[in-house]
Amino acid sequence: MYNGRSTRPGPAGRDSLFGWTIFIIFLAIFAAGCWIGSFYIFGHPEEALSYRVLRTLGKIDAPRRFALTAAPRGQFLDANKLFDRFTKLQPRQLESENKRLQRGYVRNYEQHKELIPYVVGSYDLLGAFRLGPGNFFTGGVVALAQSVENPKVLLELVFPTPEKDAAAAERTLTTGLDLRLPKTMDLIAVINARILPDGRLNITAVPLLYGNYTSSGTAGTFSLEPPTDLNVGAGLPVLNEAAVKEAEKHYAAYLQRTGFARGSSSLARVQPPAVVKPVEVPVARAVPVQRGTPGPVQEPAIPRALPATPAGEVTVRRAEPVKPAVAGGDEAVPVRRAEPVAPRAVPAASPAQAAVPLQPFGGAAPEQQPSPARTGQTE
Structure with a gap:
């Protein structure tokens, strides 16, 4: 419903819109200037200002020695x-x-x-x-x-x-x-x-x-x-x-x-003296030993004793006496069995002078009897 009021912006609204437009344009120019300026600073470090900015930001190093x-x-x-x-x-x-x-x-x-x-x-x-x-x-x-x-x-x-x-x-x-x-x-x-x-x-x-x-x-x-x-x-x-x-x-x-x-x-x-570098021996990095889960201990198998089965019955022959071999043959001569030998008394040799028999004191001399003759046989 029309109430008789005008919808056109007043002077205050137009001034506010114009101010925002100027501010946005200024921000756009500032952003473009920063963008172009950054390209110039990074692209021309030989300029005094660019070099100072880059050194301050750490974007450029001091001159270095070349090999x-x-x-x-x-x-x-x-x-x-x-x-x-x-x-x-x-x-x-x-x-x-x-x-x-x-x-x-x-x-x-x-x-x-x-x-x-x-x-x-x-x-x-x-x-x-x-x-x-x-x-x-x-x-x-x-x-x-x-x-x-x-x-x-x-x-x-x-x-x-x-x-x-x-x-x-x-x-x-x-x-x-x-x-x-x-x-x-x-x-x-x-x-x-x-x-x-x-x-x-x-x-x-x-x-x-x-x-x-x-x-x-x-x-x-x-x-x-x-x-x-x-x-x-x-x-x-x-x-x-x-x-x-x-x-x-x-x-x-x-x-x-x-x-x-x-x-x-x-x-x-x-020319500076050459620096002799020590030979570096590479040391391998220690690797942890992988220990597995111990398994069940297996007992050694012991074979069971089995009864020995004889191959066959062995016939034992009876001992027989050895017969003497006949002399003159090819067979071995039998050896006689050893028999014990009794030692025989051997008479001692008599001295050259006959021994004088002892006589008793005060008695008569005994009567001498003739000795029997040795015949080689004993009585």
């Missing part, structure tokens, strides 16, 4: 090849290439499909500078060197070291030192390139194996360690143009002192 057999794939380039590769790029192309190189290093070359450029060749060291918290690498020494093959190529070789080895690295990396970088020495990866105003190429590189180094002209060694953190906001290259000019002045003064002769000492990598 020679597990290093990223790459190509070895001498000074001439490096110069041809980077000087032909336009400024925007060079900037994009530098971001790609830095991104690969910051990610420890994970998700990196392109070949890594490795530096090889011979370089003369112009000067060395200590690194600090304001640099891309917050600890160690950076050495500026000039290529012997192509003097238009300058190399910033970064040596990340612990604080205790930084002084030893500075003493070793002296002006005029010969830096020979063969393929077998280390993997010097390029992480940045720039073109100087005079047209020269300045390369920034870092060893990926982080080995131990010494010099033939000085005593002692220093060890490299992967940096625990990076100051990505400081950017690359490490040295500015003023530091490059200062190093060149030091090198020019060195050449004048030595009569423009190259240095005799060179940098060499020290």
Whole structure:
């Protein structure tokens, strides 16, 4: 039933609906911005903000040491090849290439499909500078060197070291030192390139194996360690143009002192002694003995004694006397039965002188009677 009231929303209802619409649009823009921003942060860790966020969230690790057999794939380039590769790029192309190189290093070359450029060749060291918290690498020494093959190529070789080895690295990396970088020495990866105003190429590189180094002209060694953190906001290259000019002045003064002769000492990598691992004898895990339920003990079967059944009656013959055999025959001669023999008295032999018979005192001598004659028979 129509009561005469209008069903159209009033001014207050229209304002509320408009406010909710603006709020929903704002939430949609915010969600899209977060979604796009997360892609950008994860896709560009070489940016200072992205690197800080990823490090805080634990989504990216600090640079790590690579083994020679597990290093990223790459190509070895001498000074001439490096110069041809980077000087032909336009400024925007060079900037994009530098971001790609830095991104690969910051990610420890994970998700990196392109070949890594490795530096090889011979370089003369112009000067060395200590690194600090304001640099891309917050600890160690950076050495500026000039290529012997192509003097238009300058190399910033970064040596990340612990604080205790930084002084030893500075003493070793002296002006005029010969830096020979063969393929077998280390993997010097390029992480940045720039073109100087005079047209020269300045390369920034870092060893990926982080080995131990010494010099033939000085005593002692220093060890490299992967940096625990990076100051990505400081950017690359490490040295500015003023530091490059200062190093060149030091090198020019060195050449004048030595009569423009190259240095005799060179940098060499020290191979650490091989660690002999003890032979591990695999120990089998103890397995519990499965004990079954004991069954009934079976008594041994004892055979029952049975009466012996005689095979037949045995006839025993009666004993018969043995008849004497006839002499002269083939039969055995019978043996006479033994009879006891009585011992016969044997007369003792009489002495040669006859015994004198005893006579009684005071009497007459007895009458001697003749003895009977021995006839061989007894009476």
